[in-house]
Amino acid sequence: MENITCACGHSNPYGTKLCEKCGRPLTEEEKQNKVVDMRYDGTAIRSKTYNKSIIDKIWNFFSSVKVGISLIIITLVTASLGTLLPQEMYVNAPDAVKPAYYEKVYGWFGKFYNNLGLSDLYSSWWFQIIVGMLGVSIIIASLDRGIPLYKSLKNQRVKRHESFMKRQRIVAEGQVTASPDEVLDKVEKKMKEMKYNVRRDGSALLAERGRFSRFGPYINHVGLILFLAGVMLRLVPGFYVDESIVVREGETRAITGMDGYFIENRDFILETHNNTPQGEQLKQGVNVVAKNFQTDITLYKQPEGAIAGDTSNLEKVKDYSIRVNHPLKEKGFALYQMGYRLDELKQMNFALKNKETGQSLGEVGIDLTNPEKEYDLGNGISIKLLVYTPDFSGFDNGAPQTASSAPNNPAFLFKMITPQTPEGETSFVEIQNTIEPLGYNQYEMKFAGIETRDSTTITIRKDRTIPILFVGGIIFMIGVAIGSYWNHRRLWLQVEPDGRVVMAAHVNKNMFSMKKDLDAVTEYAGLPQYTDQLDTIAEDEENASNGNKEEKGDNTL
Amino acid sequence: MDKKKKRLVSRTIILAILALAIGYTVYGTATKDKVELVKVGSEAPDFTLVDLDGEKHKLSDYKGQGVFLNFWGTWCKPCEKEMPAMDRQYQVFKDQGVQTLAVNIAQTDFEVQNFVDKYELSFPVVIDKTKDVMTTYNVGNLPATVMIDPDGKVAKIITGEMTEADIASYMELVKPE
Numbered sequence: 001m002e003n004i005t006c007a008c009g010h011s012n013p014y015g016t017k018l019c020e021k022c023g024r025p026l027t028e029e030e031k032q033n034k035v036v037d038m039r040y041d042g043t044a045i046r047s048k049t050y051n052k053s054i055i056d057k058i059w060n061f062f063s064s065v066k067v068g069i070s071l072i073i074i075t076l077v078t079a080s081l082g083t084l085l086p087q088e089m090y091v092n093a094p095d096a097v098k099p100a101y102y103e104k105v106y107g108w109f110g111k112f113y114n115n116l117g118l119s120d121l122y123s124s125w126w127f128q129i130i131v132g133m134l135g136v137s138i139i140i141a142s143l144d145r146g147i148p149l150y151k152s153l154k155n156q157r158v159k160r161h162e163s164f165m166k167r168q169r170i171v172a173e174g175q176v177t178a179s180p181d182e183v184l185d186k187v188e189k190k191m192k193e194m195k196y197n198v199r200r201d202g203s204a205l206l207a208e209r210g211r212f213s214r215f216g217p218y219i220n221h222v223g224l225i226l227f228l229a230g231v232m233l234r235l236v237p238g239f240y241v242d243e244s245i246v247v248r249e250g251e252t253r254a255i256t257g258m259d260g261y262f263i264e265n266r267d268f269i270l271e272t273h274n275n276t277p278q279g280e281q282l283k284q285g286v287n288v289v290a291k292n293f294q295t296d297i298t299l300y301k302q303p304e305g306a307i308a309g310d311t312s313n314l315e316k317v318k319d320y321s322i323r324v325n326h327p328l329k330e331k332g333f334a335l336y337q338m339g340y341r342l343d344e345l346k347q348m349n350f351a352l353k354n355k356e357t358g359q360s361l362g363e364v365g366i367d368l369t370n371p372e373k374e375y376d377l378g379n380g381i382s383i384k385l386l387v388y389t390p391d392f393s394g395f396d397n398g399a400p401q402t403a404s405s406a407p408n409n410p411a412f413l414f415k416m417i418t419p420q421t422p423e424g425e426t427s428f429v430e431i432q433n434t435i436e437p438l439g440y441n442q443y444e445m446k447f448a449g450i451e452t453r454d455s456t457t458i459t460i461r462k463d464r465t466i467p468i469l470f471v472g473g474i475i476f477m478i479g480v481a482i483g484s485y486w487n488h489r490r491l492w493l494q495v496e497p498d499g500r501v502v503m504a505a506h507v508n509k510n511m512f513s514m515k516k517d518l519d520a521v522t523e524y525a526g527l528p529q530y531t532d533q534l535d536t537i538a539e540d541e542e543n544a545s546n547g548n549k550e551e552k553g554d555n556t557l
Numbered sequence: 558m559d560k561k562k563k564r565l566v567s568r569t570i571i572l573a574i575l576a577l578a579i580g581y582t583v584y585g586t587a588t589k590d591k592v593e594l595v596k597v598g599s600e601a602p603d604f605t606l607v608d609l610d611g612e613k614h615k616l617s618d619y620k621g622q623g624v625f626l627n628f629w630g631t632w633c634k635p636c637e638k639e640m641p642a643m644d645r646q647y648q649v650f651k652d653q654g655v656q657t658l659a660v661n662i663a664q665t666d667f668e669v670q671n672f673v674d675k676y677e678l679s680f681p682v683v684i685d686k687t688k689d690v691m692t693t694y695n696v697g698n699l700p701a702t703v704m705i706d707p708d709g710k711v712a713k714i715i716t717g718e719m720t721e722a723d724i725a726s727y728m729e730l731v732k733p734e
Contacts, residue, residue, distance in 0.1 A: 059568050125583045132579030139575065232578060235585030245688075254689035262687060307615070308604035308693040309685060371667040388667055391632065402632045405664050 018042025023164025036167040043148040062140040071134040082121035146218040158201035165504035172503040174528025180495040186525040207491040216483020223476030230468035241462040249453040262300040268454035269294040295456040339457035345407045347451035387413035606683035623655040623731025624705040635718035636700040642721035654733040707733040
């Protein structure tokens with residue numbers, strides 16, 4: 001890995017194709033070429049030069065453009081596989097039965113798809129590793145090419161060796177009759193007029209314009225990496241919250257993901273359009289159209305330093321009506337309505353009645369959120385509540401069981417005490433069914449109405465990564481624009497004291513614009529006519545009927 | 558030579574950072590959906606809740622003692638099953654400096670009182686009406702038990718049903734010296 005010393009005396013890093021100082025071709029291959037490869041301005045691509053330790057080998061792997069393109073293709077193909085069937089998180093089935101769901105709905109293909117892990121592709125470890133490797137490839141490939149290119153463009157000399165100039169695509173050679181200084185002055189003036197930066201060194205001149213366009217791809221990569229980093233940050237605690245809670249009317253609940261905040265659901269409102277279905281509505285069989293979903297809430301906050309569960313000194317933050325497109329916003333969090341449930345049981349009313357006469361001895365209302373042990377109706381009449389199961393699911397050893405804490409199917413075990421039955425009669429009451437476990441009763445608890453309440457499912461979202469994604473996207477687009485709509489034009493000119501002129505030009509894309517500038521300056525300063533070597537090569541090749549040479553020199557980075 | 562070393566070091570550092578970032582992403586996604594209670598070894602979040610007699614129980618008041626913190630509900634069968642065993646072990650360990658605190662998830666006083674009476678539970682039972690403590694401890698499935706050592710640090714997290722022998726060994730774990 002020795003440095004290569006050029007004939008001009010400059011020592012170049014191993015792998016350099018064109019001398020950094022004078023531009024002489026350094027490799028045999030470059031010497032053979034009639035037009036040099038100006039990609040990266042002939043600098044040594046760092047990774048190509050050292051290949052010793054394991055670290056260097058990994059580095060070189062990721063630096064390779066071939067590897068990068070392969071990773072892009074792999075990412076695209078696998079990502080599109082994930083769109084063939086709905087992903088697991090969008091499947092409406094409990095986690096445990098999701099594999100069965102795929103088989104049931106999509107047959108053998110669904111089973112195969114699920115078994116391969118494609119049904120949860122985007123959060124699979126291997127997909128993330130592929131995307132991560134793509135990120136690594138972008139970073140390393142950019143470092144390996146961008147930094148040497150920047151250094152080389154920054155340090156470029158005005159005076160280049162003839163062998164470099166003659167290998168450019170645009171070359172002109174000839175004699176001028178005017179004095180060398182006059183020619184150089186004229187060229188400088190004209191090029192400056194055309195917004196070129198002009199530097200002179202003795203008999204040599206370098207005019208350059210739009211150098212920054214060479215960095216478009218790297219700017220674009222910075223945006224991409226920022227975007228990927230933003231997506232990754234979602235996993236860091238505090239950056240991304242996506243939770244949901246159910247809050248019933250009248251209930252105050254701690255907000256998951258929003259420490260120290262509580263929400264009270266004061267009222268859920270569902271309004272519908274009161275119209276007779278007609279036209280499209282009728283065709284599609286839609287009876288009712290919602291006009292408004294609204295949850296009136298109060299947001300509370302614990303005082304500073306309060307500990308969990310301490311709701312004694314809650315401070316009211318604000319009242320708000322959450323509606324569609326009007327989430328509650330607070331401290332970077334947004335609270336949306338994601339669902340609702342109408343008419344959950346809140347209170348059940350019963351009348352104590354004599355079964356034979358039908359005479360009512362009074363009514364009790366049992367608040368399901370706070371049932372009492374005993375309801376006294378006066379005159380020696382009382383109802384004792386022995387057992388309450390909110391979601392009755394059957395008996396186990398004679399004891400009523402509940403399947404959940406939600407009042408989906410309330411059942412009660414009552415003891416009815418009246419002057420006639422001072423010992424009390426036991427009655428088990430569930431919806432539409434009464435059991436008298438201890439024999440015949442004179443009295444019964446007759447269902448006498450309900451009160452209900454609604455509940456809202458509220459989703460709590462916070463995404464601090466959005467500004468990062470936004471900035472990443474903007475930088476990405478700026479990079480694309482710089483790389484696409486601007487180009488890097490350079491003109492080298494040497495006028496010897498005897499009037500001999502050598503001129504060369506290079507542009508990384510849009511040769512037309514360069515030629516336009518060249519035509520202008522050639523005419524103004526009376527320079528010899530240039531030739532486009534690619535045209536001559538093409539002609540040569542046609543003559544030799546040897547059409548195997550690739551066009552190089554255009555579209556360089 | 559020096560330059561080569563510098564290059565090797567910088568490349569190693571860059572590759573290590575990138576590998577860490579990928580590793581973190583993969584790990585983070587893999588554990589994202591898992592219900593993670595508070596972390597073992599970290600400070601147990603302090604809380605205060607009211608029991609059936611209206612008495613306040615604050616976790617930090619138990620500093621110096623081990624705490625057996627159990628989250629439960631009356632509808633949860635395994636919770637129901639382990640309660641009598643918890644009560645027996647509470648009787649054994651309460652004089653050795655291990656407290657038991659059962660946190661019910663937002664049920665009515667009536668149901669909780671009925672349950673306590675039915676199993677004659679002697680340890681304090683508090684109700685987390687606003688689910689604030691449940692949220693703070695990130696409790697997903699019941700039963701969930703958090704063992705807190707005398708320094709107030711989480712010593713062990715148990716999700717699912719425990720046998721009486723399990724309960725005894727966990728209480729032994731947080732017993733003060």
